[in-house]
Amino acid sequence: MSVTNIKTYRRNVKMKTTLKVIAQQVILAILALFWLIPIIWLIANSFSTQTGINIRQFFPEQWTLDNYYNLFFNTDTVANFPKWFENTLIVAIFSAIVSTMFVLMVSYAMSRMRFKMRKPLMNFGIILGLFPGVLSMIAVYFILKFMGLTDHLAALVIIYSGSSGLGYLVAKGFFDTVPKALDEAAKIDGASEFMIFLKIIMPISKPIIVYTVLVSFLAPWVDFVFARIILTSNDTNGFTVAIGMYNMLDRNLINTYFALFCTAGVVVSIPISLLFVLMQSYYVEGVTGGSTKG
Amino acid sequence: MNKIKSFFLNIPTKCKAGLNKTGSFFVRIGKEIAGVGKDFVSGDIFVKASLFVMGIGFFRRKQFVKGFLFLLLQFGFIYFILKVGAPNLAKLGTLGTVEYQQIWSDELRMNITNDYDHSLKILLFSLISIVIILAYAFVHFRNIKVQRQLQQDEKDGKTIPSFITEVKIFFDSKFHVTLLSLPVLGIIILTVIPLIFMILVAFTNFDQYHYPPLKLFTWVGLNNFKLLFQTGSSSVTYAYAFRRVVSWTLIWAFFATFLTYIGGILLALLINSKYTRWKKMWRTLFVITIAVPQFVSLLLVRNFFATQGIVNTLLANWGVTDWLIQNGFVSSSLSYIPFLTDEVWSKVMLILINCWIGFPYVMLITTGVLMNIPKDLYDSARIDGANKFQVFRKITMPYMLFVTAPYLITSFIGNMNNFNVIYLLTSNRITSDQLLANANASDTDLLITWLFKLTQDYYNYKMASVIGIVIFVISAIFTLLAFNYTIKSDKESRFQL
Numbered sequence: 127m128s129v130t131n132i133k134t135y136r137r138n139v140k141m142k143t144t145l146k147v148i149a150q151q152v153i154l155a156i157l158a159l160f161w162l163i164p165i166i167w168l169i170a171n172s173f174s175t176q177t178g179i180n181i182r183q184f185f186p187e188q189w190t191l192d193n194y195y196n197l198f199f200n201t202d203t204v205a206n207f208p209k210w211f212e213n214t215l216i217v218a219i220f221s222a223i224v225s226t227m228f229v230l231m232v233s234y235a236m237s238r239m240r241f242k243m244r245k246p247l248m249n250f251g252i253i254l255g256l257f258p259g260v261l262s263m264i265a266v267y268f269i270l271k272f273m274g275l276t277d278h279l280a281a282l283v284i285i286y287s288g289s290s291g292l293g294y295l296v297a298k299g300f301f302d303t304v305p306k307a308l309d310e311a312a313k314i315d316g317a318s319e320f321m322i323f324l325k326i327i328m329p330i331s332k333p334i335i336v337y338t339v340l341v342s343f344l345a346p347w348v349d350f351v352f353a354r355i356i357l358t359s360n361d362t363n364g365f366t367v368a369i370g371m372y373n374m375l376d377r378n379l380i381n382t383y384f385a386l387f388c389t390a391g392v393v394v395s396i397p398i399s400l401l402f403v404l405m406q407s408y409y410v411e412g413v414t415g416g417s418t419k420g
Numbered sequence: 421m422n423k424i425k426s427f428f429l430n431i432p433t434k435c436k437a438g439l440n441k442t443g444s445f446f447v448r449i450g451k452e453i454a455g456v457g458k459d460f461v462s463g464d465i466f467v468k469a470s471l472f473v474m475g476i477g478f479f480r481r482k483q484f485v486k487g488f489l490f491l492l493l494q495f496g497f498i499y500f501i502l503k504v505g506a507p508n509l510a511k512l513g514t515l516g517t518v519e520y521q522q523i524w525s526d527e528l529r530m531n532i533t534n535d536y537d538h539s540l541k542i543l544l545f546s547l548i549s550i551v552i553i554l555a556y557a558f559v560h561f562r563n564i565k566v567q568r569q570l571q572q573d574e575k576d577g578k579t580i581p582s583f584i585t586e587v588k589i590f591f592d593s594k595f596h597v598t599l600l601s602l603p604v605l606g607i608i609i610l611t612v613i614p615l616i617f618m619i620l621v622a623f624t625n626f627d628q629y630h631y632p633p634l635k636l637f638t639w640v641g642l643n644n645f646k647l648l649f650q651t652g653s654s655s656v657t658y659a660y661a662f663r664r665v666v667s668w669t670l671i672w673a674f675f676a677t678f679l680t681y682i683g684g685i686l687l688a689l690l691i692n693s694k695y696t697r698w699k700k701m702w703r704t705l706f707v708i709t710i711a712v713p714q715f716v717s718l719l720l721v722r723n724f725f726a727t728q729g730i731v732n733t734l735l736a737n738w739g740v741t742d743w744l745i746q747n748g749f750v751s752s753s754l755s756y757i758p759f760l761t762d763e764v765w766s767k768v769m770l771i772l773i774n775c776w777i778g779f780p781y782v783m784l785i786t787t788g789v790l791m792n793i794p795k796d797l798y799d800s801a802r803i804d805g806a807n808k809f810q811v812f813r814k815i816t817m818p819y820m821l822f823v824t825a826p827y828l829i830t831s832f833i834g835n836m837n838n839f840n841v842i843y844l845l846t847s848n849r850i851t852s853d854q855l856l857a858n859a860n861a862s863d864t865d866l867l868i869t870w871l872f873k874l875t876q877d878y879y880n881y882k883m884a885s886v887i888g889i890v891i892f893v894i895s896a897i898f899t900l901l902a903f904n905y906t907i908k909s910d911k912e913s914r915f916q917l
Binding site for chain 1: 544612709710713717719872899
């Protein structure tokens, strides 16, 4: 091959690559647009002057910020977003504290300690996981009712964190990867199991602690069905964000509150999506149980 | 296929092994009780007395705090049994006989409520009592063993540990007990007891016609199971609805799992291809769709595709609706596309909308695994002259299937119970199938949403419980099958050698 031939060949390859790159970007852009259409519609509607559902155009004819003002400062008996936000925040904080403790305790014990009941307990946990959560929640409702706790925020904290110990597998996967040699060295130095847990393992477990806190903090924000079973009263002051927003779309209310629903959707989605995007790598570890490590 | 066959062929041997295990479990309990008996006979007066007063032996060995705590426990137990346990357990056989009544009282000159039985309370408190009695019996009998050991230690001149030393053990060699007790207690109260309760309800007639406190309910044996499995016997068509709902649940779970799985992997490949620039941006754009809470995005999508919704309006303006009507995809009596109202349309739409959520989700999860596929596998394939499709089919997919098999199983079961997608999108649709409607079900209902509707809208707890048990059985079968089929190595031992 002569020098010029090689040059044309190289230029051709480069052209081909550039074309492929452009093609890929175009395909991805089309797909992304398709995927984001509902989200764009959500945001567009939150700025609409039209409050009802009878929308004839994708983008609103007139744009306004009134919905955002009304959402926070103009509450009524149907839409009381600040109160819902406050309720959900309280529930989320408390259930995050309790759940994180429970999950860390169970996963640590199951991962790093050996005792007779370990395997039976783990198998039992798997069996419990095969029952639909809704089923037990129906009975939990009766238990809470006899305790006079339904429609109380404490009830929500209890249901979100009480049996959180069952979700120990992700954290266990993390503890499994911490070398045993650390414990043994500490044991030789005379540390008790408690000291090893507190002073050796916990300080190096920050990633999994952060993950567990975030996951349990998010649960009350995104859960719909459990809150629906436990909160049976019609008093909107006791609602969580999810229940309140579901209620806004009631057949009789949707024509007045649809734009407000979209506004609330935007407001509540921003922090949640930010958290989610930030912790996506932890999240993946969680779902695949560390199998990405290969 | 062979493996699946051998799985079923193995069931009898497995059952036998299971029975043997249960058998040996009872033998062990028997031995344990015999050991306690021996300890009781050979023990001194304090050991014998601790059969009746639990803490007494500890006082003899000068473990006063422990003795006091055990005493307190025993009194607490006796108080509980007298106050709650006995009255409820006595009525467990009938679940109550005295119905709620308002009686005119001449003294007070007003209606007063009689001393009625509350079936639900009787069942629940009996269950709690049984759990507490079993736990207490365990502690009580073990205590005799402990007392006998203490007597022996004292005779041998060993030092009896002080209370503080014993507490310290719970932070050292018995630390797992400290760690596990609270979480396990939470699980027992909020998962185990409720589940047993619901299983028991499946054998009663607890429904809207037997709803305490106004009415009693009682045991009906296997009647509810017969209702769900036997066709034709009654006007309420649970059996028909059950068959319809189960088959849709399985079809749904299959498509929801595998379409999103393959689509998600393709999306991940596209984003991570060497021709893609700004990978992080593309990934984030897709992830945003799943980062928005489902109750927001799904409720929005429901209105997006509503009968008078924006999509229908736009498609009508563009003439797509007319074209669909002319070609018979939409019934000519309609002027809109029945996205979430027609049976077939809504089922297809549900699966498609689930893809909308599922692709980014699977993309997110599988990206890491895809990056980990050894590069030399691809290189050798290319040298052998494999084209892109062959590489995907013969290298990428088998590798992915192997690594993400556990995820696929959990995802299949998760989709079977995918409450959010189905309920938030189609909870307000009305079925045209009267037989389904008679059983309070709808064409797009999964078992889990049917169960939810039965309890929340119709107070039909008896049938909901039976359905819950069925969901458990189906999940268990799939889990067993899949674990048998795919998982060979125990992961934890790979890390902890």
